[in-house]
Structures are given as structure tokens and as C-alpha cells.
Amino acid sequence: MAEPVGPCAGCSEPIFRDQDHLAVRDLGRLYHINCLNCTNCRDNLRGPFSLWEYQDPLCDRCLEERSPRCEECHNPVSDMKVRTKFGYFHPDCFVCTACKFPFINDQEKTYYNVDGRPFCHRDAMEEVNRPVAPSGHQFQETHVREGF
Structure with a gap:
């Protein structure tokens, strides 16, 4: 045998x-x-x-x-994914709220959380400098690479 x-x-x-x-x-x-x-x-x-x-x-x-669902396109995210405080995303789906630039294409891979929404640096600065109620904005810089 x-x-x-x-x-x-x-x-x-x-x-x-x-x-x-x-x-x-x-x-x-x-x-x-x-x-x-x-x-x-x-x-x-x-x-x-x-x-x-x-x-x-x-x-x-x-x-x-x-598989978790992408917060942007709502399709399953099973392979390469970005995990953020906003949920899971396909890398191309995690984009700036204002200009829609994918953070994965940013050399720094940095996004800015302004009032619970992701922004690129330029648009975050515009959003923060926009007139708002007396309570002001909540603002936090985060690196996308931490979410892979």
C-alpha cells in the first residue's frame, strides 16, 4: 500500500x-x-x-x-479594499466628496475628514473656510494606506 x-x-x-x-x-x-x-x-x-x-x-x-458592500457603489468588496471610518470601498470608489478624485491616486494617500465626509486637501481647506454655524467644523487628517 x-x-x-x-x-x-x-x-x-x-x-x-x-x-x-x-x-x-x-x-x-x-x-x-x-x-x-x-x-x-x-x-x-x-x-x-x-x-x-x-x-x-x-x-x-x-x-x-x-463580503462587505462598498459605501459608494454598493457592490461587494472582496479583494483589494479600503477600510475607513466611513466603511469599506473599492480603491477607485473612495473619492473626495467635492472633486471625486480617488484618494488611492494621491501620492500621499491622505484624505481629510470634514464633518464626517472625506475630502482632498484643497477641497477640505475650502470646506473648512466656508462660513458655517458657530459650532464650526470637525476636521481630521487620515492616511488611506492605514485602511488597506
Whole structure:
């Protein structure tokens, strides 16, 4: 009988060299072909799949259900995302409230939170200098790279 290459991460039974099996490199685990299942719906994963938070294999349908929604376009954000105090965004969707310039394209990758809305430096200065009620503006500089 062939030597086992290791236990199956799905069923815990040994996997032998002569058996069809999958090695999921990003998880460092081996699976029998029929044991690699979506963590959420338990459907067998026979084609491409995604890893949620680098640990849970998910089918495309479950990945979309579990992924946060972009605050700008409302589509799922499952791969590269910007996380801010305003929520999750696709990098191209996180833009200045006034001029719509994507902060990801800014060399400094800095945005300014003025009264709970993101602005680029130029537009933040205009917004802060605009006449307002006596309470004034709330103003905070933040770096986008902290949100990746």
C-alpha cells in the first residue's frame, strides 16, 4: 500500500500518494478531491474558489454574500479594499466628496475628514473656510494606506 502524504483537512482520513488530492498552498492543507468544500454552504469546490480572511475556502456565491458592500457603489468588496471610518470601498470608489478624485491616486494617500465626509486637501481647506454655524467644523487628517 502507498505511503500517506498526510491527513485530509476535510475528513481527517489519510491521503495516499496514488489518490487524487488537492494541496491548498495558501492554507498549507491537503484535501481529498471530494472533501474541499465551501465553508459556508458546504458545496464541493471543483473550480476556482476564494479564501475568506486567508483561512476559509468559499464558493463565489458565498464570498459575495459574506463580503462587505462598498459605501459608494454598493457592490461587494472582496479583494483589494479600503477600510475607513466611513466603511469599506473599492480603491477607485473612495473619492473626495467635492472633486471625486480617488484618494488611492494621491501620492500621499491622505484624505481629510470634514464633518464626517472625506475630502482632498484643497477641497477640505475650502470646506473648512466656508462660513458655517458657530459650532464650526470637525476636521481630521487620515492616511488611506492605514485602511488597506
